[in-house]
Amino acid sequence: MKNIVVIGAGTMGNGIAHTFAQTGFKVNLVDVSEEALQKGISTISKNLDRIIAKGNLTEEQKAETLGNISTFTQLSDACGNAELIVEAATENQELKLKIFKQMDELAPANCILATNTSSISITKIAAATKRPEKVIGMHFMNPVPIMKLVEIIKGYSTLKETFDAIFEMSKILGKVPVEVNDYPGFVANRILMPMINEAIETLYNGVAGVEEIDTVMKLGMAHPMGPLQLADFIGLDVCLAILNVMYDGFKNPKYAPNPLLVNMVTAGKLGVKSGEGFYDYSESKKAEKVAKMFMK
Numbered sequence: 001m002k003n004i005v006v007i008g009a010g011t012m013g014n015g016i017a018h019t020f021a022q023t024g025f026k027v028n029l030v031d032v033s034e035e036a037l038q039k040g041i042s043t044i045s046k047n048l049d050r051i052i053a054k055g056n057l058t059e060e061q062k063a064e065t066l067g068n069i070s071t072f073t074q075l076s077d078a079c080g081n082a083e084l085i086v087e088a089a090t091e092n093q094e095l096k097l098k099i100f101k102q103m104d105e106l107a108p109a110n111c112i113l114a115t116n117t118s119s120i121s122i123t124k125i126a127a128a129t130k131r132p133e134k135v136i137g138m139h140f141m142n143p144v145p146i147m148k149l150v151e152i153i154k155g156y157s158t159l160k161e162t163f164d165a166i167f168e169m170s171k172i173l174g175k176v177p178v179e180v181n182d183y184p185g186f187v188a189n190r191i192l193m194p195m196i197n198e199a200i201e202t203l204y205n206g207v208a209g210v211e212e213i214d215t216v217m218k219l220g221m222a223h224p225m226g227p228l229q230l231a232d233f234i235g236l237d238v239c240l241a242i243l244n245v246m247y248d249g250f251k252n253p254k255y256a257p258n259p260l261l262v263n264m265v266t267a268g269k270l271g272v273k274s275g276e277g278f279y280d281y282s283e284s285k286k287a288e289k290v291a292k293m294f295m296k
């Protein structure tokens with residue numbers, strides 16, 4: 001596989017495009033929004049500069065990486081010779097079913113269709129296509145260029161051949177793939193989201209403040225980042241969407257999203273990407289805060 005299409009240029013999509021392009025793959029990056037594409041390329045460029053500053057990349061390699069990425073606003077223009085499409089659009093089931101139906105119609109018959117969904121059923125997404133045996137979950141972690149884990153999720157109809165190809169591809173990208181079955185939240189979010197939701201509940205109940213809760217988990221449990229800060233980083237809308245999928249999927253009240261999370265998302269406070277969540281990321285503070293959160 002040489003020709004990769006990444007759908008969505010947001011938090012995850014630009015990281016996925018970056019990782020493939022830096023490994024030498026040709027990437028067509030697609031987003032409905034031209035602004036998101038520009039922002040995505042600018043983020044990739046800044047992240048490559050950080051790698052150069054650490055002495056792990058040259059200016060020539062940066063230019064090659066950026067040269068491997070082309071941007072598109074129309075899926076139909078981007079996937080004519082795709083061998084693998086990784087979908088990383090907004091976490092919304094209806095939207096993903098629509099995109100997969102479209103991908104199935106436009107992509108060559110041998111192309112594998114992967115999704116980076118955090119929680120939506122791979123089996124359900126696969127059923128929107130006529131090639132469910134070639135549909136698979138390829139769940140990268142954020143920030144993609146840094147985090148090693150990829151959950152590889154087999155849908156009910158995913159062929160072993162498809163699984164093996166994506167497992168090997170993840171290794172080529174320098175990642176560590178882990179095999180997971182298709183149940184709501186998979187493994188990562190099944191365990192992480194109840195913790196984040198409980199941290200929000202703890203705040204909502206007035207047990208402690210934002211920084212206090214994060215400090216307890218950082219210093220007491222040796223977590224590199226507190227759960228509220230992590231929620232800001234993931235995106236509060238993404239956290240809410242994942243909790244709702246688990247709540248619906250298991251019909252278990254323990255996954256019900258806390259009302260404070262629902263209110264914050266309704267008010268547009270989505271975390272780092274919107275400039276405010278549990279912490280303030282307004283332009284003046286953003287660079288410093290984000291740097292502290294993610295850089296060694």
Ligand SMILES: NC(=O)c1ccc[n+]([C@@H]2O[C@H](COP(=O)([O-])OP(=O)(O)OC[C@H]3O[C@@H](n4cnc5c(N)ncnc54)[C@H](O)[C@@H]3O)[C@@H](O)[C@H]2O)c1
Nearest residue numbers: 008009010011012031032036088089090091117118142234
């Ligand atoms: N944020 C995280 O930490 C994280 C981690 C792992 C997986 N994920 C998953 O990755 C996916 C993307 O999440 P994100 O955080 O990058 O979201 P995001 O909101 O940052 O970006 C989503 C992008 O998708 C684009 N988009 C929407 N509809 C589209 C369409 N029809 N075609 C092309 N692009 C379209 C939007 O314009 C936006 O740029 C979701 O499924 C999410 O669950 C997120």
